[in-house]
Structure formats: structure tokens, C-alpha cells
Amino acid sequence: MTGPATLPDQPPEQDPPLPETRPHLGHALASEWTKMVSVRSTLWTLGALVLLVVGIGLLAVGETNDPTGFTNPPHTAAAVFGLLVGQVAVIVLGVLTVTSEYATGLIRTTLTAAPDRARVLTAKYLVFAAVAFTVVSASVAVVGIASMIAVDSPQAHQTAGEWLAALTGCLYITLLGVLGLAIGAVVRHSAGAIAVMLGLVTLPPVVGGMLTMWDSLTPLGNLIIRYNAPVAIMQMFGLPTSEVGGLPGNWAQLALIVAVAGAAVAGSYAVVGRRDV
């Protein structure tokens, strides 16, 4: 470390002044991209996701190859088993994208450099959503294509509509992560935000089931059983889900998560925009 002796002789002022122009969202995106790719947690969470979806997916493809025990879901359905676990990795990455800054105090440095908090948040949402959606859909595509190659059964199929439905499922999982990011930005605490998200994702099927024990609460219970994350994901990937009839369409499921995540995102802008850091 030779700092002390050399500093007075080499004032930073000798450099030409740095050009100043109004930075835009692009610069915030570049900054958030660097943050995303330069920490190990991104590798761990996305690596876990890929391993789960592709690993379990390929095992499922292997089983499906036995034509006797096979009903008729599309090829991409093999990815859903890994996704039901892997969605947790997406949620954790979404939460950590913002809470790691609060945990380390980096958020102060970030907001000092970029006082436009809405721009910082927007960049976080966009970078996270792009990364998560790309990795989730690529993993699903790998499983789907592997199944198309490996499964030789007259019942096997994958229409354009089924591809679109699978992509909708990938978007649904991405939005779960976005919801995690929004909750993380509001509660500023990794464990707290992850706990809230796990509750949101895992409890509804159980709670819905419990509510159906009472006649008066059965309609509410059935509603919860039909509209929740695991059911929505399984449905979008073309798996038979629950015995409760009249499942909503994929678009209804997507609209629900868009509304919930959208409300949380709007709330995060309002809270982060004016809160003391």
C-alpha cells in the first residue's frame, strides 16, 4: 500500500474532468447488471434452479418413456416438478437482489450515487425479471426439447399453444420473483421477505383445503384452491391439477399474479421513494 506517500504528488485533479451528462435508465441497468453478475448468490440460486428443473425434468422424461404409465400432458410438463421446487430459488434471488443492499449498507452508497430512487428500483426489477425469465424459460426449453427427442409415443405432443402456455408459466414464476423483490424492498430484510414469500406460495393449497371442512367456508376454500401459485404453474404446464372443477383459464391466473405483483411493485416505489435510508 503506497497510498500515503504518493497522494499529494498525484492529485486526482490532474486527470481531465469527467464529462457530465444526464444519466438515464441505461446506466442504472448497467450498474444493476454488474451487481447481479458479480455476486455468488446469483450463481447459487440460478444454478440450483437449472439443476432442479433440468435434472428432475430429465428424470421425468426417462419415466415418461414407458408408454404404459403415461397419460397425455405436453412435453414441457416434465419441467414442472423441478419448477415447483425451483420457484423458491427464483424468489430467493428476487428478494436478495434488493435486501442484500440493505443488509450490507450498500443501499446508502447506491442511493448517494443515484438519488433517483425510482430509477434504481426500475433497473433492479428489469434486470432481475430479464435474468430470471431467460434462465427459467431456457431450462424449460431444454427439458421440453429433450422430451421431444426422447419420448417416442403416439400420445406425446407439443402444440404452439402449449409452448405459449409453458412460456406463460415461466412468466408466472418470474413474477413471483418480482413480487419477492418488491416485498424485499419494503421489508428490507432477507429472511423476513423470504418467509413471507414462502408463506404466499406454499400455504394457500393447505389453507384452502382446511377451509372446505366448513360448509359456509367451502366456496372461499375452493377459490383459494383454484387460485394459487402451485396450481397455476401446474395448470400452465398442462398437468391435471385438482378435483375442484371449473379451473380458471391461464390468463386469469396470469392476471391475478400481475395484479398482486403490480400492487406490491407500486407499493415498493411509494415506500422506497420517501423512506429514510
Added chain:
Amino acid sequence: MIELEALTKRFGAKTAVDNLSFQVKPGVVTGFLGPNGAGKSTTMRMMLDLDNPTSGTVRIDGKHYRDLSEPLKHIGALLDAKAMHGGRSAYNNLLCLAQSNRIPASRVGEVLDLVGLTAVAKKKSKGFSLGMGQRLGIAAALLGDPEILMFDEPVNGLDPEGILWIRNLMKGLAGEGRTVFVSSHLMSEMALTADHLIVIGQGKLLADMSMAEFIHQNSRSFVRLRSPQQEQLKDLLHAEGIAAAALPDSGALEVDGVASEQLGELAARHGIVLHELSPQRASLEEAFMRMTADSVEYQAHAPGAPAAGVGGQAGPADAPAWGAGAEATSKGGR
């Protein structure tokens, strides 16, 4: 140039920063001094638009912080050395900051070189020692080559070499005509670094003056007297109208504002044996403690309480609990 105008921050009933107005001028190191909990960090956070003031304004080069298009090119701040992601390398920690302000990536290498961290640029910052972390934080502050630099307690926990380095760095930056604003709760450190002082206590401005002026106004000189005939000496001084404070443990007396010659002659005239007659000068640390203690006392006790015998010990001991002070303030407000 940083300008604060009637800056106030309340947390519930507690007023952390109370109607603070001052300017931080370029070309000098301005020390921002106050005891722990005086509101220094809160003030600095408001300067950086991290906390919203309850009322009042801060202007950086005449603009609100939020209106600075690329703030790192105007103002660089070291708030907390640990305010970096430990899992990220020193280089990447700085790169993501640089990108958000359109600072070329080459500048990251320059500032790392400037603070002497080039060798560990690719190492994760969580393995850094306190001193290295501090250097990384300073590199971040220097990233945009700003005209204004702000350091919050930069020497906390550093070894002597690190302290010397930071001291020289700040003087060098001010020498280049930059505005350097540095907070500390250690008067002794400020005495070596700062040219101008801003002192706050309980969020209120206590002093805004040059270091020389502060030393002139606040360094208390007194005479220490020790005598085997202490009672006689006390009576004599009392009779002469000279106030003397007795030190509890050593049995010595301290006299303010009377020359040692005069005291020696007085004792001689009355045949009192002196074992010690020594002119003393209170340190700036004591002066600072007296100043901040007085600000507290002013709220709690009637004015005109006897001057603290030994500034150093008297200050904190006399300081009332927060509750008492707050009560006095709120009564005054009604």
C-alpha cells in the same frame, strides 16, 4: 460548497437535528464535531438526501441533491466503510457505482491505485481489514473526481499509519481547492486536520469558526496550586475574591484567570508554603467537552452554575439524562 439552512430532523418527540444552518466552504478541511449522538450522521445523511429533513434545506453547489444529474461528480461520501457488498470484489464494488454515473471503467483502476488497493482489486471485499475497507470507501468517494468530499468518522478504528494517511489525504484534497467535510467525535484528531470547525451538541449549532479562533476562545488556562496549608490557602483566595476549585483526589486547587506570579506572591505575603504552583493549559479535548457539556447544562440547570472544575471529568458527569433535557426544552417551548 455545501449550504444548510435551518435543517431540522425529528424522530417522534426527539429532535435529532435542530435548526442547523452553516456553510462548508471550499479549500479548507471543515471538521464537524460533536459527541456521540449529537446528530452528525443524521445531518450528513440529510446532506446526501438519504434522510428527509423535517424542515429546512441543503444545497450542494446551489442545487438540491436530487437535482444533481451525476452526483458522484459533485460530491463523494464515505459514510460507512462497510457499506459495500462483501461478496463482490473491490473492483466490481466500484464498477457498479461508476456505471450509474457514466464514469469510465478505467477510472476504477485509477482510484484503486490512488488508495493503494490495486493488488487486491479482484479480492472479495469481505476479507478486507478495517483499514482496507476504509480505503475502498474512500476510493468510492473519489470515483467521480468530485469537488466536495464528505467523510463520516473516517479514522474510527484505524491504526496510526491509516490515520496519518487519511489526514494527509484530506489536507491534500483541500489544498487542491476542494471542499472537505469530515465528522469526528475526537477533538484531538480534528485539531490536527481541520482548518475550520463546526461543533454541534444535541443537534444544535454550538460553534462555527476557524480552528485558530476556536483554540483562542476555548483553551482554558489555569494555575494548579498545592499546599500543606490548604485550608488557609482556600480562605486566603476566598478573601481575595479568587475562585478556586478543589480537585477531589489529589488535594490540589485550580484557579482560573489569575496569573501564577500573582498567586505565588500572594501566598508568599501570607507565609503559605506552596508545594506546587504550575500554570496549566486545558487541552482542546477538554475545551470541546466543556462546550458540549455546557450546551447540555444550559437546558438542565439554572444558568450561572459554577464552572466545571476540571473540564474533562466534569462534562460528561454533569450531563443530565436525556429525559431531563427534553423536559426542560418542551417546557420552554410552551
